[in-house]
Amino acid sequence: MEMKNNFQFSIRGYEASDRRDVLALLADGVQEHVYPAFFRTLAYPDHVGVALSVCVAGYVLGGSSYFQALLFGGAWAGLLYYCCHEVHQGYLQRRLAAARGKASFLDGFLDGSSLWVAETEVGGRTRVVGAVAVQGVKGDAGGRGERGEDRTGGEEEVEEEEEGVFERYGELPLMVVSYGRRRRGLGSLLALKALETCKGRGYTRLVVDSSSPQAAANALYQKLGFVQTASHCESHANRWISMLARVDVLTLEKLL
Known part of the structure; x- marks a missing residue:
């Protein structure tokens, strides 16, 4: 379903033709936090x-x-x-590298039901200026679990199995807004789209990983009711590089 606001942003399901634009937004969004x-x-x-x-x-x-x-x-x-x-x-x-593989977070959302892009007119042409994705997870209640292409939405959020109690919750593997289109409410629209989707699928909560340099994004999450539940400075990089960089990885959650 298409949504618009006063700035003429429209949000629609992701399509294969959006791949290059979404990857470019992702690259710009990560690199801008280096400084x-x-x-x-x-x-x-x-x-x-x-x-x-x-x-x-x-x-x-x-x-x-x-x-x-x-x-x-x-x-x-x-x-x-x-x-x-x-x-x-x-x-x-x-x-x-994952986005080029068959099981990437982009390739898994080609039906447009879990990844959405925001469009607006720039110089007379329609351009993608934002994106958000929701990924279903099943795991131990209160902990992280296995990610999957959970699009059922109608199943109960908690399952009891022999091993224990399991819950279904959502993760936000991607949320990015073009630098020139920020502070206009688009980030809030994308986040609310993700929250509405999680509620419709019966998820217990929505989890997002952020980082300490992402001040604006963290402020938005907190404004929407997300609470920080964990923090660490471990990364894929060499341990000494991670220690010197002092970039904290933050986990924020919102109960639904």
Whole structure:
């Protein structure tokens, strides 16, 4: 069903022809958080202390050279930027690699019932400026479970099996809005579309993974009633890179 607001956004089911636009939105959405993550990690007290120590070391080793001090300090800042870039770029590459496979999160939603795109007119042409997806999960009540293409919607949210009690809940594997179309209510429309879908399928809750640099997205989730339930700094990157990047992965949930 198509939905519109005062800014002439329309939300419709995802189609195969939208693939390139959605992947481009995903790439832009991930890469834009590199600089915020870098400035956040640069300002951590312990990292500031290391930067000052490195600058002093450069000054002394360079024979009272201010240039050497700046050079050493710049090298430390460059290392932190590299770590932040690696964490985000590695995540993006994994998502893009999955999107080229047969079992990707995009290929699984070709019927348009679990992934939607938002369109608007730009320069007389209709362009995709946002996307949101819902993925059904069955797992232990209160915990993470196995993801699947759960589109039944009419089944009971909790099943009792020999192993224990299971629930069906939703995850948000993708929600992105084009940078130039933000602060116009589109993010809220997409999130509400996901919430309505989860309620219609009888899911117990909606879970989304975010990160500490995504300040605007986290504020939107909290405004819609999501509560942070977990946080960690582990990533696919090398352990030392993850430690230096200091990017916290946040889990937020909303009960339905």
